[in-house]
Amino acid sequence: MTKIVRIATRHSELALYQAREVASRLKCDFEIVEITSSGDRDLISSLSQIGGTGIFVKEVQNALLEGRADIAVHSAKDLPGVLPEATTIAGYLPRGDIRDAIFGSRISDLREGAIVATGSARRRALLLSKRPDVKVVDLRGNIRSRLSKVGEVDAILVANAALVRLGIDLELGEIFEPEEFCPQIGQGAIAIEARLDDLSTLQLVREVSDSDTFLQLTAERSLLATLGAGCTLAVGAYSSLIGPRVSLFGMISSSDGDEFVTVKMESEDPGLLGQRAGAFLLENGGSRLLSNG
Numbered sequence: 001m002t003k004i005v006r007i008a009t010r011h012s013e014l015a016l017y018q019a020r021e022v023a024s025r026l027k028c029d030f031e032i033v034e035i036t037s038s039g040d041r042d043l044i045s046s047l048s049q050i051g052g053t054g055i056f057v058k059e060v061q062n063a064l065l066e067g068r069a070d071i072a073v074h075s076a077k078d079l080p081g082v083l084p085e086a087t088t089i090a091g092y093l094p095r096g097d098i099r100d101a102i103f104g105s106r107i108s109d110l111r112e113g114a115i116v117a118t119g120s121a122r123r124r125a126l127l128l129s130k131r132p133d134v135k136v137v138d139l140r141g142n143i144r145s146r147l148s149k150v151g152e153v154d155a156i157l158v159a160n161a162a163l164v165r166l167g168i169d170l171e172l173g174e175i176f177e178p179e180e181f182c183p184q185i186g187q188g189a190i191a192i193e194a195r196l197d198d199l200s201t202l203q204l205v206r207e208v209s210d211s212d213t214f215l216q217l218t219a220e221r222s223l224l225a226t227l228g229a230g231c232t233l234a235v236g237a238y239s240s241l242i243g244p245r246v247s248l249f250g251m252i253s254s255s256d257g258d259e260f261v262t263v264k265m266e267s268e269d270p271g272l273l274g275q276r277a278g279a280f281l282l283e284n285g286g287s288r289l290l291s292n293g
């Protein structure tokens with residue numbers, strides 16, 4: 001009898017798409033276990049009010065920890081720097097688009113004092129650094145409900161990977177290159193988490209894991225773990241591969257985007273690279289920016 005792999009995922013359209021992507025690559029039978037997370041249920045509090053890191057992933061991880069699932073599929077971006085002791089990221093799918101997009105209007109076409117919605121401290125800071133005149137308002141909810149707010153607001157900021165995965169055209173708007181609008185750590189990557197004691201599942205996932213994405217995400221997540229930062233802070237990073245070397249750009253911003261600390265480093269050891277880049281950011285003003293919020 002072949003094993004049936006139970007895949008835990010959030011129940012949003014994007015999360016289900018990502019879980020099916022994983023399922024289609026695994027060489028085995030599968031079953032999707034949908035979890036409604038507290039982050040999805042509570043649409044009233046802002047992300048920073050709910051606080052804590054990993055609100056979207058905790059309940060999906062619990063299904064894995066309690067043996068109700070064999071793997072958990074997450075947007076890598078939503079995973080906190082530190083995982084539960086009993087689990088690990090067994091692999092990643094080949095990374096999708098890492099870039100952010102503005103939906104509803106190009107930045108330069110926004111009227112003076114336009115209202116732009118995002119729940120992300122990083123996107124808020126980066127937008128304000130380019131357009132200090134705009135008013136940024138908080139926004140939660142799934143991708144389609146967020147996009148439907150254009151009209152009430154002038155534009156919203158969103159991960160382009162989400163638009164691509166849901167097949168949504170960016171009719172009015174633009175996509176930002178990472179050099180001008182630093183993505184979130186892990187953006188565009190789909191992570192597959194498994195229990196450390198489940199060797200057969202770890203092996204199954206390793207067979208479909210993308211090694212380039214693994215190197216990039218190791219560097220980016222090592223930076224995240226070094227900062228000890230969660231999704232509520234204006235932090236971003238992205239990496240690229242140059243032959244056997246990993247290049248990592250990282251940034252910490254003040255909440256209004258008027259002050260930035262940045263770093264760019266290269267190494268053949270992605271874990272060490274993330275630690276060094278993180279330590280550099282903290283020592284060069286990042287600690288102060290993080291504690292000021």
Ligand SMILES: NCc1[nH]cc(CCC(=O)O)c1CC(=O)O
Pocket residue numbers: 075076077078157158159161162186187188189190
């Ligand atoms: N924070 C929610 C979230 N988590 C992952 C994605 C998009 C997919 C990805 O970045 O891989 C999104 C939506 C967004 O940031 O607009």
